[in-house]
Amino acid sequence: MTPSLLIEQTLNGVQFGIMLFLMSAGLTLVFGIMNFINLAHGSLYMIGAFAGAATQAATGSFALAIVAAPIAAALAGLVLESALLRRFYGRDHLDQVLVTFGTILALNEATRILFGLTPLRMDLPSALAGHVEIIPGAPYPTFRLAILAVGLLVAASLYVIIMRTRLGMWVRAGASDRQIASAMGVNVPLVFAALFATGAALAGLAGVMAAPILSVQVGMGEPILILALVVTVIGGIGSIRGAFVAALLVGVVDTFARVLLTPALGGMAIFMTMAAILAFRPKGLFPAHG
Amino acid sequence: MLLDVRGLEAGYGPSKVLFGLDLVIAEGEVVTLLGRNGMGKSTTVKCLSGLLRPTAGEILFKGARIDRAPPHVIAHGGLGLVPEGRHIFANLTVRENLLMAAIRRGDRKDPWTFERVLDFFPRLAERLGNGGAQLSGGEQQMLAIGRALMTNPDLLVLDEATEGLAPLIRQQIWRKLEALKAMGLAMIVIDKELDALLGLADRHYVIEKGEIVWRGDSAALDADKTAQDAYLGV
Ligand SMILES: Nc1ncnc2c1ncn2[C@@H]1O[C@H](COP(=O)(O)OP(=O)(O)O)[C@@H](O)[C@H]1O
Ligand SMILES: [Mg+2]
Numbered sequence: 052m053t054p055s056l057l058i059e060q061t062l063n064g065v066q067f068g069i070m071l072f073l074m075s076a077g078l079t080l081v082f083g084i085m086n087f088i089n090l091a092h093g094s095l096y097m098i099g100a101f102a103g104a105a106t107q108a109a110t111g112s113f114a115l116a117i118v119a120a121p122i123a124a125a126l127a128g129l130v131l132e133s134a135l136l137r138r139f140y141g142r143d144h145l146d147q148v149l150v151t152f153g154t155i156l157a158l159n160e161a162t163r164i165l166f167g168l169t170p171l172r173m174d175l176p177s178a179l180a181g182h183v184e185i186i187p188g189a190p191y192p193t194f195r196l197a198i199l200a201v202g203l204l205v206a207a208s209l210y211v212i213i214m215r216t217r218l219g220m221w222v223r224a225g226a227s228d229r230q231i232a233s234a235m236g237v238n239v240p241l242v243f244a245a246l247f248a249t250g251a252a253l254a255g256l257a258g259v260m261a262a263p264i265l266s267v268q269v270g271m272g273e274p275i276l277i278l279a280l281v282v283t284v285i286g287g288i289g290s291i292r293g294a295f296v297a298a299l300l301v302g303v304v305d306t307f308a309r310v311l312l313t314p315a316l317g318g319m320a321i322f323m324t325m326a327a328i329l330a331f332r333p334k335g336l337f338p339a340h341g
Numbered sequence: 342m343l344l345d346v347r348g349l350e351a352g353y354g355p356s357k358v359l360f361g362l363d364l365v366i367a368e369g370e371v372v373t374l375l376g377r378n379g380m381g382k383s384t385t386v387k388c389l390s391g392l393l394r395p396t397a398g399e400i401l402f403k404g405a406r407i408d409r410a411p412p413h414v415i416a417h418g419g420l421g422l423v424p425e426g427r428h429i430f431a432n433l434t435v436r437e438n439l440l441m442a443a444i445r446r447g448d449r450k451d452p453w454t455f456e457r458v459l460d461f462f463p464r465l466a467e468r469l470g471n472g473g474a475q476l477s478g479g480e481q482q483m484l485a486i487g488r489a490l491m492t493n494p495d496l497l498v499l500d501e502a503t504e505g506l507a508p509l510i511r512q513q514i515w516r517k518l519e520a521l522k523a524m525g526l527a528m529i530v531i532d533k534e535l536d537a538l539l540g541l542a543d544r545h546y547v548i549e550k551g552e553i554v555w556r557g558d559s560a561a562l563d564a565d566k567t568a569q570d571a572y573l574g575v
């Protein structure tokens with residue numbers, strides 16, 4: 052592997068990791084705080100991508116599409132949470148898996164009815180469509196660099212909110228012990244609804260950022276959901292720091308494995324990584340629960 | 342009355358634990374809940390703090406019904422909890438464990454603040470950056486009490502606050518509770534150490550199989566060896 056390929060693949064891996072982090076952040080906090088498994092999180096990613104593509108098709112504006120996607124996903128998340136998922140917080144995990152799996156099917160079908168089966172595409176504005184020479188002789192797509200920058204910025208803001216504000220303390224206290232947090236005065240249902248909407252918005256943002264690279268189609272949320280679940284488990288359920296580290300790890304490992312190994316083995320690499328990490332740290336890298 | 346519990350019944354699914362419990366606490370009063378393990382003391386505490394919904398009965402706190410209220414509303418209403426097993430947030434630092442619980446109330450002359458809690462428990466000031474899980478048992482207990490004080494409660498409920506602590510640390514905790522009593526804070530104290538409780542508390546309730554079977558003041562309990570043997574002996 053040449054140095055420029057190494058750099059390029061590392062950047063690809065980090066950029067993929069950043070996107071996985073946006074996907075996993077909501078998933079891990081929702082799982083950590085409410086002990087709720089939301090398989091429909093991938094559908095919010097899909098909703099973001101479709102909302103972005105549709106907005107661009109209607110207005111011609113890429114910037115509007117980027118703004119519309121997280122808003123649409125957050126609204127969808129809020130409706131989903133308050134109308135349906137909230138009722139399943141006290142239920143066991145099998146019930147939660149069933150209802151959110153049903154939600155995936157319903158949302159996929161609804162999207163099929165609205166948009167049809169032909170994948171939509173999102174076009175990049177000319178400013179983002181080109182390449183940048185990061186080191187001489189190694190051009191790298193501008194849009195991927197932009198994803199990297201936006202993702203890092205969002206991750207940093209999220210980190211500051213979670214680690215440095217009172218709201219963040221409440222979220223972490225809730226992740227550690229929901230009942231005691233509420234007995235200390237934290238309005239856990241309200242914090243949770245806000246958190247769910249934020250997680251949905253981040254999934255929607257990830258979806259619209261992936262849209263110009265992948266194709267926007269029904270079912271696009273499921274493969275990324277599996278990776279996000281892996282990230283959540285490796286990082287330690289409920290830990291935002293764990294999700295960040297694990298997302299970068301999974302992004303880089305997955306990218307390199309696919310370049311270096313046969314396709315079959317490459318696809319398995321992250322699952323083997325997960326098994327190896329769980330063998331030594333059964334609760335993941337940064338467990339939030341004592 | 343600060344707290345008025347009438348005919349409280351509660352349990353876990355099909356198994357009933359409390360069978361019509363009555364108790365009252367006046368402002369500034371310190372009251373104990375005594376009784377052997379498994380008699381329903383912690384279950385009562387969970388009902389008071391909103392963590393368990395009673396199946397029957399009423400709980401009035403400062404004149405308002407709280408038996409259907411969610412825990413955070415009860416905490417904002419002025420009931421502070423030091424839960425059994427301490428339950429420090431392990432992923433928060435000592436500073437954060439205190440700050441997360443801060444509730445400001447306009448009506449306090451001398452409210453509990455972060456600084457005041459650290460003055461009250463100087464030990465915690467030395468450990469502010471430590472994670473909750475890195476503390477000793479005694480420090481965790483001080484933190485659990487300090488955290489509850491941050492909510493500026495009118496009634497502090499302490500469930501087994503000296504359990505598993507060395508005698509010297511237990512003494513320190515008892516002295517702190519004496520100090521809180523002297524400040525006029527009403528408390529419900531659940532503990533095994535009868536001698537300390539007799540000194541601290543005004544009145545006592547003995548709970549057996551989910552019912553109050555004995556009630557009276559410290560002098561009466563001290564004199565009533567039969568009750569002590571029947572309800573509290575091992
Ligand atoms: N979460 C729970 N689920 C089911 N039963 C419980 C639970 N907590 C306590 N119990 C039962 O309720 C009874 C009273 O327990 P508890 O109120 O904790 O007693 P105490 O605090 O007086 O020792 C016991 O028989 C106990 O086994
Ligand atoms: Mg108990």
